[in-house]
Each structure stands twice: as C-alpha cells, then as structure tokens.
Amino acid sequence: MRNRAANLGDRRFQRTLMALSGSVVSVLGLIAVYLVKLSWPAIREFGLPFFWSTDWDPVKDHFGAGAFIFGTVTSSFLALLIAVPLSISVALFLTELAPRKIAALVAFMVEMLAAIPSVVYGLWGIFFLAPLLRLHVQPFLSRHFGWVFLFQGPPYGIGMFAAALILAIMVTPTITAICREVFRAVPETQREAALGLGATKWETIQLAVVKSSWSGIFGASILGLGRALGETMAVTMLIGNRNEISASLFAPGQTMASVIANEYAEAESSTHIAALAYVGLALFIVSFVTNFIARRIVLRLQGGASR
C-alpha cells in the first residue's frame, strides 16, 4: 500500500513534468503564431505570388521569394542526388560486406560527420572545397561537359554546386544511419533464400535487401531532405548569396535559409522584415511537413521490423 504523502508527491511530480512537456509543445505553437504575426504585412501585401515572383528589391520595398525557393529546392535535391546513392552504398557496405570491426569503425566515423558543427563545414567548404572546385573540378566539367547548360559560365568555386556538395556531405550520416537500420532489419532468412537459389552476393543484396527496403530508403531520403532544406550556416557561407535564378550550377544563388541569415540584421523597412519572416514561415511549414512525413514512414517501418 502506498502512503498518502508519497502519493501526493507523485502527483506533484507528474504535474510538474506535464507542465514542462506542455511548455515545450507550446513553443512550437508560439513560433508558428509569431511567424504568422511577424510576416502578416508581407502576406497581406504580396499574397501567394510571393512564392514565384523573383523580384526581391529592398530599395523599392518589393519582395518575392521565387529565387530562394528555387535555390533551396535545387541545392537540396542536388544534395540528395549525391547523398542517397552514396548513403545506400555505405550502408550496404556496412551491413552486408564489411567485416564487423571495419564496419564498426566506418559507422563511427560516419556518425562523427553528423557531430561536426555546421559552421565548421562552412569553413572547410570555403577554404578547401571551393578552391578545389574552382581550380580543378569546374574547369574539368566545363571542358568536357560544357555543352550542358548546367556546367556553363565562369568557375567561381563558391555557388550552387559547392552548396549542394556540402549539403550532400552533411545529410549523408542521417541517410546512412537510417538505411543501415532498414537493411539490418531484413531477416537473415531472406538472404539465405536468395543464396540458396544460386544468387551471387550482389544479386542477394539486390533481391533480398534492397528490393524490400525501398520504402525505408525513401523515408531516410525525406529525412535527409528535411535537414538539407533548413540547413543555414554552411550553405550561407558557400552559395554565394546572389538573388537570382541561374541555369548553371557554377553560378551563385540564394536559399530561403541563407537569405534570412544574410539580411535580417540589415533589414530596415518593416516590409523587408515581414518578407523575411514570410520566407521563414514557408521554410518552417515545408520542414515541418517533410519531417512529419519522413518520421511517419520510418516509424512505421521500425514498427514493422520488430513485429
């Protein structure tokens, strides 16, 4: 039997925890409400065309976020285009091929990549990656693939290409970790079924592991996308921060996150601030929805795997 005092203590404890959890949840709501409030003048003035107008002109107080949306979408998808195949390969290597000790070491290092602060990626990008791109990679690409519009124009180093690469490196640990879990959840009996039918190692990986993991890989990619969409510091340092849409990947650009980071301190007119908040609101909603979808997919798979 419990004594009453302890019971009362229990209840107080419970209520405190509940209140604290509630306050964390309400922060989410407060941010959303505040973003709407702050951006309200811009929502009223520019409405939905804000999202496709590319005219962002603080001098004339006219704002459209089209170029940043283009920049965010392009850099994130480009990053995924690189990171997803890379992550799948690394995760397959870790679960299917590597001896246990090597797998543990590589997995640890990949996880450490996720622990590096964004600004450090930015520094590395500016002082190592960008010069490498400017002096070697981009000249090579324009020499051999210059007829493709993506690889035209002067090689600045810094620009969309550099931002996408750094994003790819930054989201790889996330996608790899989830893919690894998804592949590990494939029962050994599936691999043996394939081997027993005379499948080679490679065919076994395709048939037993990859084919049954597509939805998990998709969930992992969306989670990576969520990270890439909102990533600010490293991208701001590397994308070149120019408010225009350019067909070439070598050209500088701007993302939703980077324009806010760049301009909030200097924004003078209230419309400018509202417009930045409007961009922030859009980014908030997109990240929220992306993460929500990804978590739903990944959680469902984890539930399914442990059944």
Place this chain on the structure above:
Amino acid sequence: MKLTLEPILSAKKVNAYFGAFQAIKDVSLDVAPHSVTALIGPSGCGKSTFLRTLNRLHEEIPGARFEGEVLLEGEDIYARGMDPVQVRRKIGMVFQKPNPFPSLSIFENVVVGLTLAGVRNRHLLEETAESALKNAALWDEVKDKLKAPGTSLSGGQQQRLCIARALAVKPPVILMDEPTSALDPISTARIEELLGEMKKEVTVIIVTHNMQQAARCSDHTAFFLLGELVEHARSPTLFSNPQDRRTEQYITGRFG
C-alpha cells in the same frame, strides 16, 4: 548399408566447424536418387549444419569451415574452381520458416531462380511457374492471384510457394530443413503428401525432429547425435530394428 543404385549425392568424411567448435564429425552418407532421406536427432546435434554443407551454405556464416567431399552425381561440389553459386542452382533448399520475397509477387517468387539464371522468355517462365506450382500442390489456390505479393498467402501456402520456387529450377536435389515445424497440422500433412510426389522429380533430404514424420514419409533415415552420424538405414528398418543402442534410446523417446 548398400544402395542398389549409384548414389546421386555422396558425402565423404564431412567435418564442419564454427570457429573452433566442431559441429559435424566425419560424417559419410550416400543418398539414392529419387528417394527421401530424413535426418533426425536431438536439437543441436548438427542436422542443419550438415544439410547446409550439402549446398555450400555453411560457408556463408562468418568463421565457418568445412572439410571433406560432397559428390553430386560423382562430382565434388567442393572441388577447386567449383562455384558455390552454380552448386546451389543444382541443390535447392527449403527453410524452416517460409521465406518468400515480400517485394515479389507469387509468380515472381516462383520463377526468381530462373530469372536469376538469366531466363527472360515470358512464355517459358509462365509454363514453369504453372508446373512448379502444380507440383507443389498450390496451383489451384493461387492461379487467380499470381500478381499478389508472395507474403499475402497463409503460412502453409507460403511454404508450398517456397517449395515451388525450389522446384522451378529443376534441381536434381532439394534440401529441406524442418519445413513443417512452423506450420499447422493440416499444412504439415499436405507437405508430407507432397514429398511422395516430389521424389518422382527430385531427390529430397529432409531434416525433421519429428520421428513420426520421418517414419511416414522417408525411404531412408539417418540418425545424428552430437555431430556424428550414428546410424543410417531404410526407414522401416531403422525404426523397427535399430542396430545402435543410442538410436534405440532416441526412437523410443528415452532422450532428445
């Protein structure tokens, strides 16, 4: 024991290890073509391990090692230059738990061995699927839903699907590792019935821990204990007149 026919499969002085642990000790066993051989023995005595040396699946386990010879139609499957992938196309396997590929349809599951071998001819695939499913006594139940996922079937049906999948590549030998232990009695009876039919086409080696099953559906029975082959004889003989005391103790239920 003398076999009247040349053995189709012949294990000679097989030793199998997991790291330093020796799971199979000097086992030699001849298997007659178009027969069913049952491997019995208490849990952990090495039945599965021995079975998995017969299609070179044992070596897929990290740290596993093999010594000896296994002749399939006179040819050593462990000979230098023998490709385990090719060996496994000739020696099919059905596992303890039904394991159809969840991402493949019933039809794709049945013919997956053929598609792995590079067969693309749609007509041939359809023909093979039908005959394999008929031989596995599953055709009537699935002929109208061949496009449904393999995992949408019941457990017993899934196991017959796995049998059809093994039969479809027409291997001379099929290994079965307790194929009914995860199934209900009715599904078990259907698969036991099937064994009698199957041996017209293939030679079957089946692990079972159910002695009644061994007595009911096998021609020969091999009794394993602690990694050794204790006794191998025609099933009626082994069950009615065992030569070794340990066999007698096991089949009369005094251990295991």
